[in-house]
Amino acid sequence: xxxxxxxxxxxxxxxxxxxxxxxxxxxxxxxxxxxxxKNEIFGLIGPNGAGKTTLFNLxxxxxxxxxxxxxxxxxxxxxxxxxxxxxxxxxxxxxxxRLFGELTAIENIIVARHxxxxxxxxxxxxxxxxxxxxxxxxxxxxxxxxxLVGLSNRATEKAHNLPYGDQRRLxxxxxxxxxxxxxxxxxxxxxxxxxxxxxxSKFIRQITTDFDLxxxxxxHHVPLVMGLCDRIAVLDFGQLIALGQPEKxxxxxxxxxxxxxxG
Amino acid sequence: MVGFFDTYxxxxxxxxxxxxxxxxxxxxxxxGQLSLASPGFYALGGYIAAILSTQVFSAxxxxxxxxxxxxxxxxxxVVCGILGVIxxxxxxxxxxxxxxxATIAFVEILRVVSLNLEITGGAVGIFGIPQPFQTAIxxxxxxxxxxxxxxxxxxxxxxxxxxxxxxxxxEDELAADAMAINPTYYKVLAFTLGAILAGMVGAISAxxxxxWNARQGTFDASIIxxxxxxxxxxRSFIGPVLGGMIFxxxxxxxxxxxxxxxxxxxxxxxxRDGRLIIFGLLIVIGTIFFPQGLVTPExxxxxxxxxxxxx
Numbered sequence: 154x155x156x157x158x159x160x161x162x163x164x165x166x167x168x169x170x171x172x173x174x175x176x177x178x179x180x181x182x183x184x185x186x187x188x189x190x191k192n193e194i195f196g197l198i199g200p201n202g203a204g205k206t207t208l209f210n211l212x213x214x215x216x217x218x219x220x221x222x223x224x225x226x227x228x229x230x231x232x233x234x235x236x237x238x239x240x241x242x243x244x245x246x247x248x249x250x251r252l253f254g255e256l257t258a259i260e261n262i263i264v265a266r267h268x269x270x271x272x273x274x275x276x277x278x279x280x281x282x283x284x285x286x287x288x289x290x291x292x293x294x295x296x297x298x299x300x301l302v303g304l305s306n307r308a309t310e311k312a313h314n315l316p317y318g319d320q321r322r323l324x325x326x327x328x329x330x331x332x333x334x335x336x337x338x339x340x341x342x343x344x345x346x347x348x349x350x351x352x353x354s355k356f357i358r359q360i361t362t363d364f365d366l367x368x369x370x371x372x373h374h375v376p377l378v379m380g381l382c383d384r385i386a387v388l389d390f391g392q393l394i395a396l397g398q399p400e401k402x403x404x405x406x407x408x409x410x411x412x413x414x415x416g
Numbered sequence: 417m418v419g420f421f422d423t424y425x426x427x428x429x430x431x432x433x434x435x436x437x438x439x440x441x442x443x444x445x446x447x448g449q450l451s452l453a454s455p456g457f458y459a460l461g462g463y464i465a466a467i468l469s470t471q472v473f474s475a476x477x478x479x480x481x482x483x484x485x486x487x488x489x490x491x492x493x494v495v496c497g498i499l500g501v502i503x504x505x506x507x508x509x510x511x512x513x514x515x516x517x518a519t520i521a522f523v524e525i526l527r528v529v530s531l532n533l534e535i536t537g538g539a540v541g542i543f544g545i546p547q548p549f550q551t552a553i554x555x556x557x558x559x560x561x562x563x564x565x566x567x568x569x570x571x572x573x574x575x576x577x578x579x580x581x582x583x584x585x586x587e588d589e590l591a592a593d594a595m596a597i598n599p600t601y602y603k604v605l606a607f608t609l610g611a612i613l614a615g616m617v618g619a620i621s622a623x624x625x626x627x628w629n630a631r632q633g634t635f636d637a638s639i640i641x642x643x644x645x646x647x648x649x650x651r652s653f654i655g656p657v658l659g660g661m662i663f664x665x666x667x668x669x670x671x672x673x674x675x676x677x678x679x680x681x682x683x684x685x686x687x688r689d690g691r692l693i694i695f696g697l698l699i700v701i702g703t704i705f706f707p708q709g710l711v712t713p714e715x716x717x718x719x720x721x722x723x724x725x726x727x
Contacts, residue, residue, distance in 0.1 A: 213594055247594075252564075255585035264584045265595040268575045274605070275679035277576035278569055284576065331596060 165224075166191045166335060166367050167212070167317040172221035174207055183391035184221070189335075194361055195369045196382030196399075197209075200411060203388040205371045206248055209337050213245050214370075221241040225335070240268045244333035246324040248340050248371070254313030258304055258323055261297040261312050265330035298326040317344055329364060336360075338370040342377055350374060354381045379403060387411065425553030427668055429624060432559040434664030436617045438644030438656030439566050443610035445650055446579065447603050448586030449508060452638035453519035454614040456526045457500065459633025461492035461618025466542040467535060476660020480546035480623070485558065496615025500608035508603040523633055531630045540590045545622055555624050560691040562620070563657070566613060570653035582606055631669040636692060643695045649709030652716055659709070667691045 167189040174182040189195045198203050210216035212223065223231050230238055244265075253261050261362040270291060292317035299305045302322040307315060310325060321341060328336055341357070342350045344351045354377055356363040361368045372378045378385060387395040387402060389411040395402050402408055421428075437454060463489040473484045477539040507518045530536040537543075549555055573579040581602045584592035589599050622628045638664065648659015672688035673679075686693075702709070 160605065196427055215594070231495055234598070235590075235593040236596050236598045239594055247591065251588050251591040253584050253591065255587055256583060260580065262590070264580045264597070267577060267581060268596045270514075272577055273577050274573070274609075277571040280572070288576070327595070 163189050165189065166226060167220075167368055167369075168224040168227075169212075170224070172208070172211060172223060173219050174204075174211055174216060175219045180219075180391045182211060182388075185388070185391070185393045186221075187386050187393060187396055189367060189369060191367055192365065193383045194357065194381055195367070196385040197369060197371045197388065198373070198375065198378055198379040198385060199388035202390075204391040205388055206339060207391075208367075208388070208409075209245060209339055209371065211298070212238075212337060213243060234316070239253050239331060239333075242334040243336040243337065244328035244331040244335070245337035246321075246328050246339055246341060250317075250320045250324055252312040252320055252327070254326055255311060257309050258315065259292070259295050259299060259308040259312055261323060261327050262298050262330045263291050265327045266294060269332065279328045295330065297324075301329075302326045318349060321396055322343075325360075329360065332364075334365075334367060336368045336379060340366065340371050340373065342372055342374055350377050353377075363370075365402070418616070419421040421553040425551055425659075429552055429555045429559055431661040431664045432556065432563050433617055433621055434644060435516035435608070435657040435660035435703070435712050436559075436566060436613060437641050438648060438660030439558060439570065439653060440610045440614035440617065441641045441645045442570075442653060443613065443643060443658040444607045446573075446586065447582040447606040448589070449603055449607060450512065450516045451507075451519045451607055451610065452516050453507075453522050453607070453631040454610060454641050455635075455637035456519075456523040456622070457496040457614035458618040459523075459526055459530065459628075459630075460499065460639070461489075461496055461615030462532060462622035462628045462632055463542070463618075464488060464492040464495055465622040466545050469546050469623065470542060470544065478602050479550070480548040480596070482548050485548050485619070485623060489558075489562075489616045492615040492619040495613045496618075497608050497612040500611030501604060503676070504604040504607040504611075508600065508607060510514055520635055523638060524633065527633055530633075537629065539630065539659060541627055541631075542622075543627035545628065547626070548623060552624070555620065558620055562616065565655060567644070567657065574653070583674075586609060591650070620720070628715065634702050639692065639699075640695060643699055645709070646711055647698055647706070649711030651708050652711055652713050654716060655711040656708045658711055663695070666694075670694070 165188045170186050172182055172185045173180065175340065178179065185208065193201055197208065199205055205347060207216060211218050214230070214233055214237070218231060222229060225243065230241065251263060270287050272287055275281070276284045295306065296305065300306055302325060304319055304323060304326070307319065312320065316410070317325060321343075325338065325341065342353050345353060356368070357368060359368060370378075370382070382399060383403045385399055386393055386398060387405070387408050394407045395405040424610060440454045440457070465485070468488050468491065469484065485694070489520070503522055507515060507522070510518050527590055529540055581592070581597045584595065585599050585602055593599050621632075621666065626682070644659040644663050645656045647663070649655020670687040670691065674684040
């Protein structure tokens with residue numbers, strides 16, 4: 154592990170310290186500590202059931218940890234509710250897509266701009282300033298995001314009618330609508346063909362730079378992770394077994410053992 | 417024309433009231449919360465109006481002053497709103513059918529309390545509630561503006577941040593939470609808005625019906641209001657309004673059919689008293705064949721586009 158080297162020239166945005174989550178007797182995340190630096194693309198890999206999604210759920214507050222600390226921008230976020238964490242700038246997508254199915258593509262994005270609108274029931278209902286202007290701005294922003302993910306021609310389509318790949322992209326656009334600093338992508342390439350995976354890889358790199366993001370992604374497709382991520386953490390049975398640059402992780406005996414089994 | 421209003425005035429006002437009660441159930445449903453608490457707030461609003469008008473405002477005029485009625489509606493709205501928040505925060509931790517059961521319990525608690533309190537007149541209730549108008553139809557002066565305001569409110573609500581937050585929670589509460597929307601806040605808000613509307617309608621109703629007792633807010637009423645929304649349409653505010661009007665008028669229509677000469681007595685009896693059986697059947701049939709109700713957003717959109725193209 155060469156964490157010290159990375160820490161010297163970067164400032165951490167997310168810091169997990171001895172993070173643990175037990176489900177009954179099962180330890181889904183076991184004493185995991187790592188640091189994610191600003192503007193980095195951080196990969197999270199591991200066999201099925203290694204605790205990757207649980208780790209995402211811990212970071213976004215959907216699951217409470219059994220122990221340990223989680224610092225975002227040097228502030229403890231463990232006690233916060235999911236919506237509070239999201240409003241601090243952590244947005245995510247879900248492994249099993251969770252769009253607002255009955256709403257249209259553009260509505261899905263406008264919904265996620267919730268914290269960037271200030272109008273309340275009264276100013277909104279009566280159309281008093283700043284509500285109309287805000288609504289206009291938000292629609293514009295939403296259209297831009299739809300355009301970015303190449304869905305501008307499907308804006309008024311209901312989300313559950315979109316094809317699978319479009320739903321995945323819409324979910325990323327929805328997460329970006331929050332204007333987050335930290336973006337968590339849970340298996341964004343699931344169900345994509347090699348060509349689409351290639352495009353997605355470029356897309357993730359592009360948004361990370363353009364939106365000044367830090368991206369953490371869970372992915373099973375090893376070549377994609379190796380080519381895309383600055384650093385990779387490997388989980389196995391809830392434990393962090395390797396952390397570092399892709400080349401280092403690839404040749405780590407513990408990782409090879411976890412993926413291929415000890416011979 | 418005067419004859420028509422004399423005969424049907426009571427029914428017309430009841431239909432408008434029914435439409436608003438449908439809306440009061442529709443509001444929490446916008447955020448995906450099946451609450452049957454409306455009759456409870458409706459009964460409470462009625463008691464507030466009944467007690468204020470018979471014991472506090474001692475009007476000497478022949479007709480009860482309308483501003484007093486408006487004041488009662490305001491008080492009923494505020495009290496029901498506060499109670500809505502107090503009940504909503506714990507109750508909305510429950511989901512789906514469990515919330516429905518809890519709200520039925522709330523309605524029952526209010527009913528039993530009002531049966532046993534002295535101020536609510538016990539089982540007899542409060543009667544001789546002063547009338548602000550000479551005829552029933554004149555209640556429309558209050559009921560129609562309130563209905564229009566509520567409809568405008570909902571029309572706008574569906575287009576703004578708060579309404580979108582409701583829709584997001586209805587679609588996927590967890591995802592909404594992860595999108596920085598506070599589910600508890602918006603669920604309680606939707607529930608409370610419904611409570612305020614039900615309370616204000618109750619205040620009108622108490623005067624309109626002249627007497628108010630514990631039979632006003634019952635489980636039966638919950639089911640009837642639910643029919644308004646489920647059959648009328650639960651995805652657009654037009655649905656509950658139409659549903660409320662039609663299903664308030666339906667028993668009268670059935671009664672008229674029952675009076676037809678030559679009908680077997682059993683059938684006539686059924687038409688007269690089988691209202692709840694028919695409503696229950698409609699809920700079952702409706703949820704199978706029209707899960708979104710009769711008035712769906714698609715239907716409205718289609719009509720909208722057609723009338724726009726004709727222009």
